[in-house]
Amino acid sequence: MPIISDNILDPAIAGHERQQQDLLHALRTSRLGHAYLFSGQSGIGKRLVALALAKALVCEQPDDRAPCLRCRQCKMVESGVHPDVQVFSRDKSVYSAEYMRESVLDWAARTPREGKAKAGILLDVEFLANASANVFLKTLEEPPAGTYWFLLSGRSGHVLPTIRSRCLDVRFAPLKRDDVERLVRGPLKGAVETIASEREESSLGTDEREFLLDFAEGSPGRYMSLLREDMFAAFEIVRGAASAKPTPFDASEKILAHLSRAEDTTQEPLRERLHLLIDLLERDAHARDGGGSSDHFRKLHGSLDANANPKLVADMLVLHHCVMPREQQT
């Protein structure tokens, strides 16, 4: 794939060429907005583009406004230690008002230490609720001179209108399957191997690799988290449930054992993994029945959200899998 490096912020970023070109163009023509909302599925590279733009803002030797990626400033951003480029993530289940005041606003009020500009990157801004957003709105709307905000969201439909209306929108599309494959075989290979080596079977089989690429939905980040959560094995347990001995309910015990982690202190992580497994099974079913069983999956998600016992949900999941395929074939 040809890369027109003149128009790209960072040639190492897979995909998002148009977004990079548009942002670089805005920078070159002095039309860069002071606040952006980057939306698009999580794990596809929004943060990388925001960081590349941050490098462009602070770079010592930019090439026609594109970052050199070699100078001290660029390298400090790359290693996450640049005082004027800060990535913020929610401190609790949501961003708290206290955190917005004491961390985000406090950082925004400081003059740039290195001099050129400041870039604040907020991850998952759909978790910015009203009270916390209100603390932030004025700074978002009228940031100190030379300060830029990049707000990122994987679920931009959930971002508050008060936040959204103060930002310029940049939408990011999922990567192509080939691009994800290239990344996990190239730059991410080491990380993949490290995760795989922490499991009993140390490498990925072809089936698992295909599964991960199929369900990554164009997101290298999702590929890595499916791998980290060992979802392929859980998926296989459900698929083999009909032949589980002595009963399918043994399969649901196995699923729960597989999805539980020694470090879990509450049921929440297990519930999250069950939600994820239900998503995967729904996608798989959808490919075969065109959405005919979506009510069933909605019920499963709903039961989990209503605090149903995870074992009960796993039973429902397994039972459906044992019964439904035959019904749907008629």
Ligand SMILES: [Zn+2]
């Ligand atoms: Zn540089």
